[in-house]
Amino acid sequence: MAGTKRIRVGVVGCGAIGSEICKAIDGSKLESELELRFLVDNHPERIERLCESLKRKPEIIKYDSTGLEEILEAVDLVVECASQAAVREFVVPALRQGKDAMILSVGALLCEPGLFEEVERLSGTKGCKVYIPSGAVAGVDGLKSAAGLGDTGGGGDGGSGVRSVELTTRKPPRGFEGNKYVKQQGINLASIKQGKRAETLFEGSAREAVRHFPENVNVAASLSLAGLGPEATRVRIVADPSAVRNVHEVEVLGEFGRLFVRVENVPSRANPKTSFLAALSAIATLRGILSPLRVGT
Numbered sequence: 001m002a003g004t005k006r007i008r009v010g011v012v013g014c015g016a017i018g019s020e021i022c023k024a025i026d027g028s029k030l031e032s033e034l035e036l037r038f039l040v041d042n043h044p045e046r047i048e049r050l051c052e053s054l055k056r057k058p059e060i061i062k063y064d065s066t067g068l069e070e071i072l073e074a075v076d077l078v079v080e081c082a083s084q085a086a087v088r089e090f091v092v093p094a095l096r097q098g099k100d101a102m103i104l105s106v107g108a109l110l111c112e113p114g115l116f117e118e119v120e121r122l123s124g125t126k127g128c129k130v131y132i133p134s135g136a137v138a139g140v141d142g143l144k145s146a147a148g149l150g151d152t153g154g155g156g157d158g159g160s161g162v163r164s165v166e167l168t169t170r171k172p173p174r175g176f177e178g179n180k181y182v183k184q185q186g187i188n189l190a191s192i193k194q195g196k197r198a199e200t201l202f203e204g205s206a207r208e209a210v211r212h213f214p215e216n217v218n219v220a221a222s223l224s225l226a227g228l229g230p231e232a233t234r235v236r237i238v239a240d241p242s243a244v245r246n247v248h249e250v251e252v253l254g255e256f257g258r259l260f261v262r263v264e265n266v267p268s269r270a271n272p273k274t275s276f277l278a279a280l281s282a283i284a285t286l287r288g289i290l291s292p293l294r295v296g297t
């Protein structure tokens with residue numbers, strides 16, 4: 001993919017993250033090396049709104065995956081920032097055609113049986129790259145470094161240099177309104193609000209957490225993939241009346257010592273469920289693809 005030619009990009013999903021990515025490409029330094037070739041979204045008005053804000057509009061606009069093989073010919077890299085379903089619908093065919101891909105709906109790789117293995121197999125056999133940005137969480141770099149100790153033969157923990165990975169997510173109680181699991185457990189969010197004391201709603205594996213709290217799925221998936229996998233990665237979910245932002249704390253223990261990271265995420269303006277940092281992390285990944293110099297693991 002590298003060379004003097006611009007990398008041709010197709011973006012699937014023109015919501016909060018997709019719009020930031022396209023605006024970052026349009027009219028910035030990135031534009032000298034990236035060319036936006038297609039946009040896909042099943043809400044035509046979102047594509048229209050985004051196009052209005054772009055100086056250079058892509059030639060190809062699609063509302064679904066019909067004629068996908070043809071439009072994939074026009075690109076080198078597909079950026080998925082749409083939904084879990086879009087990973088199978090767009091990323092798998094892109095890899096089959098030997099195109100590189102970036103996946104934001106990383107939770108799909110944890111939730112959809114066989115999908116991770118298929119993505120891994122296709123990228124290997126077709127010789128293409130799959131990029132998974134850190135998204136809304138931090139600490140993935142340190143976790144990856146620490147977990148790699150097992151590969152060097154130096155890990156003393158049965159193949160990994162990491163003993164434990166724990167993610168604690170804190171949100172204001174209203175952030176859990178409508179959650180089925182919370183209702184089933186008979187947890188009264190209003191009384192947590194009034195009592196002014198934080199309360200743990202869930203503790204368990206990342207695999208279980210994403211089933212009960214799908215809104216936490218991407219962060220849990222990124223950490224699982226970087227570290228110990230979905231069973232061994234532990235997740236705690238807390239309703240905290242004093243929390244203003246969505247807070248993710250990651251604690252990793254291992255041969256290297258202890259890592260503790262806390263991210264207080266500002267929600268994206270276009271979609272309050274999405275952290276602004278997630279879009280920024282996708283844009284940083286694009287810069288990383290282009291840059292000859294790699295900073296960070």
Ligand SMILES: NC(=O)c1ccc[n+]([C@@H]2O[C@H](COP(=O)([O-])OP(=O)(O)OC[C@H]3O[C@@H](n4cnc5c(N)ncnc54)[C@H](O)[C@@H]3O)[C@@H](O)[C@H]2O)c1
Nearest residue numbers: 013015016017041042081082083105135136218271274278
């Ligand atoms: N990796 C992370 O840490 C992280 C963080 C936040 C969000 N995400 C994920 O990234 C994705 C995008 O987030 P967002 O906030 O931009 O969402 P959004 O809802 O603002 O935008 C998604 C857009 O994709 C479109 N879309 C969805 N499925 C589609 C399909 N099958 N075909 C065509 N268009 C489709 C929707 O119409 C919408 O316009 C979501 O899956 C979200 O869960 C990941």
